[in-house]
Amino acid sequence: MRILVVGAGATGGYFGGRLLQAGQDVTFLVRPKRAAELASTGLVIKSPHGELTLRNPPTVQATGLKQTFDLVLLSCKAFDLEGAITSFAPAAGPRTATLPLLNGMRHLEMLDATFDRERVLGGLCSLAVTLNEKREVVHLAPMQSLRFGERNGGTSERVRVIAEAFAGASCGAQASETIIQDMWEKWVFLATLAGTTCMMRASIGQIVAAPGGHDFILAVLAEVAALASAAGHAPREDFLSSASAMLTAKGSPLTASMFRDIEAGARVEADHIIGDLITRAEAAKLPIPKLRTIYTHLKAYENQRE
Ligand SMILES: NC(=O)C1=CN([C@@H]2O[C@H](COP(=O)(O)OP(=O)(O)OC[C@H]3O[C@@H](n4cnc5c(N)ncnc54)[C@H](OP(=O)(O)O)[C@@H]3O)[C@@H](O)[C@H]2O)C=CC1
Numbered sequence: 037m038r039i040l041v042v043g044a045g046a047t048g049g050y051f052g053g054r055l056l057q058a059g060q061d062v063t064f065l066v067r068p069k070r071a072a073e074l075a076s077t078g079l080v081i082k083s084p085h086g087e088l089t090l091r092n093p094p095t096v097q098a099t100g101l102k103q104t105f106d107l108v109l110l111s112c113k114a115f116d117l118e119g120a121i122t123s124f125a126p127a128a129g130p131r132t133a134t135l136p137l138l139n140g141m142r143h144l145e146m147l148d149a150t151f152d153r154e155r156v157l158g159g160l161c162s163l164a165v166t167l168n169e170k171r172e173v174v175h176l177a178p179m180q181s182l183r184f185g186e187r188n189g190g191t192s193e194r195v196r197v198i199a200e201a202f203a204g205a206s207c208g209a210q211a212s213e214t215i216i217q218d219m220w221e222k223w224v225f226l227a228t229l230a231g232t233t234c235m236m237r238a239s240i241g242q243i244v245a246a247p248g249g250h251d252f253i254l255a256v257l258a259e260v261a262a263l264a265s266a267a268g269h270a271p272r273e274d275f276l277s278s279a280s281a282m283l284t285a286k287g288s289p290l291t292a293s294m295f296r297d298i299e300a301g302a303r304v305e306a307d308h309i310i311g312d313l314i315t316r317a318e319a320a321k322l323p324i325p326k327l328r329t330i331y332t333h334l335k336a337y338e339n340q341r342e
Pocket residue numbers: 042043044045046047048065066067068069070111112113114116119120121123137138139161162163164165166167293305
């Protein structure tokens with residue numbers, strides 16, 4: 037199976053690197069700066085699951101994309117999606133499956149508009165990864181999971197083939213027969229985690245230890261969960277109880293990748309992760325006072341960066 041990983045940042049570098057390590061036919065679609073970095077230092081992964089340096093990982097730049105691939109693993113940030121779609125479109129033939137790893141949901145509609153719905157799978161990843169100052173991929177905690185599946189549910193031959201390609205990569209990848217529900221639940225968790233830790237500039241444990249912190253987190257969770265329910269994807273009971281526990285755990289160092297981006301002064305996916313929820317709340321006429329404050333805060337941060 038020929039796999040094109042779009043982006044060799046934190047998530048793309050991690051999962052693409054694990055696939056390469058397992059002997060899969062992987063090429064990274066990168067921009068010039070990242071191409072030069074990878075050519076000079078290789079792709080370096082530092083992880084509790086094992087460190088890895090891949091010298092000269094196969095890369096291609098948009099102008100050099102001449103052939104189609106079987107699978108596109110899409111790992112850009114939401115604000116780069118339009119440009120990324122234009123770049124990888126020549127690699128997506130009629131039988132190419134695109135598997136996005138982005139948080140949120142709105143990217144599915146954007147991908148459908150270019151590639152048609154049946155060529156776009158559902159997907160998500162759960163792990164904490166970042167690029168350090170040496171541009172190495174640093175995996176911050178043992179948790180790792182990547183899920184993918186048919187958006188109409190059930191399974192298919194192409195999903196089975198993708199699962200086979202991931203089988204030797206030991207990166208927690210697994211097919212799902214309920215991927216859209218899984219993506220909604222991930223969004224509920226992430227929006228609560230990113231919204232609260234970014235606004236408070238603190239980890240879950242530090243927020244919980246502050247007066248009103250525990251209740252604030254649960255109130256945000258309730259707002260996002262109500263939106264998922266209004267969209268027909270009410271979070272499942274077991275998800276809600278484990279999410280509530282993780283999001284209110286005393287002493288927890290947990291933060292979101294968006295929090296790490298803010299700490300680094302980097303751009304954030306405010307519109308994709310929180311703004312899209314506000315749009316949906318307005319359509320459903322649901323009150324979301326906490327999410328509105330979080331969104332104002334993130335947009336003010338973005339204004340400050342300009
Ligand atoms: N980091 C994490 O722990 C997690 C992140 N996510 C989600 O995964 C998604 C990706 O995040 P993450 O991996 O952290 O982001 P990064 O910023 O680390 O990586 C994104 C990469 O995409 C590349 N890119 C963007 N546009 C293009 C293009 N047109 N052609 C080629 N490469 C391109 C960027 O390249 P360049 O270097 O040139 O800018 C960058 O290397 C986000 O939606 C995030 O919310 C989900 C779970 C965990």
